[in-house]
Amino acid sequence: MSCQTDHPSVSRPGADWIIRDAVPDLDAAACTEIYGPYVRDTSVSFEEAVPSVEEFEGRIRKTMATHPWLVMEVDGRVVGYAYATQHRPRAAYRWTAEVTVYVDGRHHRAGVGRRLYTELLGRLRRQGFRLAVAGITLPNPGSVGLHEAMGFEPIGVYKRIGWKAGAWHDVGWWQLDLQPGTTAAPAEPLPPMD
Ligand SMILES: CC(C)(COP(=O)(O)OP(=O)(O)OC[C@H]1O[C@@H](n2cnc3c(N)ncnc32)[C@H](O)[C@@H]1OP(=O)(O)O)[C@@H](O)C(=O)NCCC(=O)NCCS
Structure with a gap:
């Protein structure tokens, strides 16, 4: 099973909801804590071992460049x-951004994912990226629902492309x-900006 059980939301949008740039050394621990269960207990992520906080900090830093x-x-x-x-490393892919979102299970279906993506996609547009893509281990109704709610269209499915937790998994692309x-x-993508 690749999607999580949704829990009742514990908070509603308000002035105390803030979206901001990550600060690698301050936010790595919280991001690892959110990501960990999806690595350990699901096939949402194809990683097999939860990364250390230090590893995660390095990933945030590298991404934010x-x-x-x-x-x-x-x-x-x-x-x-x-x-x-960047979706893939070859040069011609540099206008295509691969996007990902993870929300703490206690806050599902409260608008966190939608708000994060609205801000993320706006920033990618302002940087000059042309296309956003997302790969989703199937089934994952939450992720499919969020991407389609944001206007993503399904493109196709890689069949049995990953082996995790004793089973082969399909990955759909949007x-x-x-x-x-x-x-x-296109002009060269600009550096990250607000
Ligand atoms: C996918 C995920 C990020 C969605 O985040 P979220 O904060 O719960 O989503 P939102 O509350 O912002 O939902 C926005 C819209 O997405 C769709 N959606 C969200 N969860 C859904 C679900 N379980 N089933 C169907 N549609 C869903 C709905 O259209 C929803 O709008 P609505 O609530 O007004 O109907 C969250 O479920 C999650 O972290 N899942 C596990 C990790 C994961 O799969 N990440 C994506 C990797 S590809």
Whole structure:
């Protein structure tokens, strides 16, 4: 099973909900804590071992050199994060951002994912990225629901592409045109910005 059981939300949007850039050394522990259960107990992530806080801090730092990494705080606690990376390393892919979001199970279905993605996708547009893509281990109705709610369209499915927890898993791909109607040659993506 690759999706989580949704828990009743414990908070509703208000002035105490803040989205901000991650601060690698301050936020790595909270992000690792949110991510850990999805590594340990599900196939949402294809990692097999929960990364250390130090490893996670390095990932945040490396990502933020080129792409946004955002966290959402509710009542001063980080309850979710979202970030983007270059989809694949070859040069021609550099206008395509692969996006990811993880929300603490106690805060599901309260609008955290939607808010994080709204801010993330806005920033990617302002940086000049053309396309956002997301790979989702299936089934995952929460993630499919969020991506489609944000306007992503399904593209196709890699069948049995990952082996985890004693089973093969499919990964579906979704994409969103970040600059609809723009087909001209792109300018270089700008550095991360607010
Ligand atoms: C996927 C995930 C990030 C969604 O975050 P969230 O904060 O719970 O989502 P939101 O409350 O912002 O929901 C926004 C919209 O997404 C859709 N959605 C969210 N959860 C859904 C679910 N379980 N089933 C169907 N649609 C869902 C709905 O359209 C929802 O809008 P609505 O509540 O007004 O109907 C969250 O479930 C999660 O962290 N899951 C585990 C990690 C994961 O799968 N990450 C994605 C990796 S690809």
